[in-house]
Amino acid sequence: MPRILGVDIPDNKPIRISLTYIYGVGPHHAKLILEEAGIDGQVRAHTLNEDQLAQLANLIENNYVVEGALRRQIGQNIQRLRDIRSYRGYRHRAGLPCRGQRTKTNARTRKGRKKTVAGKKSIKGAK
Known part of the structure; x- marks a missing residue:
């Protein structure tokens, strides 16, 4: 399971759904985060590489109050x-x-x- 901001996100679900497991990130914010990162929302979480996960974590940490x-x-x-x-x-x-x-x-x-x-x-x- 990949971890973003200390939260285990499910790796077998689309990343747009997986991001909503982070407290404070709903479907709308997940969509905005993925658009800003340039990642397709239908991609499964386990297919993302470390750079993409770090980019997502960085975007969420800098732009949103979460967890x-x-x-x-x-x-x-x-x-x-x-x-x-x-x-x-x-x-x-x-x-x-x-x-x-x-x-x-x-x-x-x-x-x-x-x-x-x-x-x-x-x-x-x-x-």
């Missing part, structure tokens, strides 16, 4: 929202959706598994 630096930047942005006690910061702290979605139903990704709450006890015979 650890991007994760750190996102974490700092969320921490800033928490520190200034904004609504979005509160939602992050509480583990709830931040972008206006409904939470009466759905929102299970953020809230976790359903917690069953016991129903109200009824007294038999009372009206």
Whole structure:
């Protein structure tokens, strides 16, 4: 498996797909990177030589924020929202959706598994 910026990319997939295994590089950026490097996107990753891999790594490192630096930047942005006690910061702290979605139903990704709450006890015979 070839390594770019410390990330193992699959060698049996087209390079345009393999580049998306790098955190912060999606399909669109992968296409732009390959155009700038002059590499066909359909070429398999294992067919690239060391110079081409180094060229790709250099382009990504100089032009994009990826991997650890991007994760750190996102974490700092969320921490800033928490520190200034904004609504979005509160939602992050509480583990709830931040972008206006409904939470009466759905929102299970953020809230976790359903917690069953016991129903109200009824007294038999009372009206």
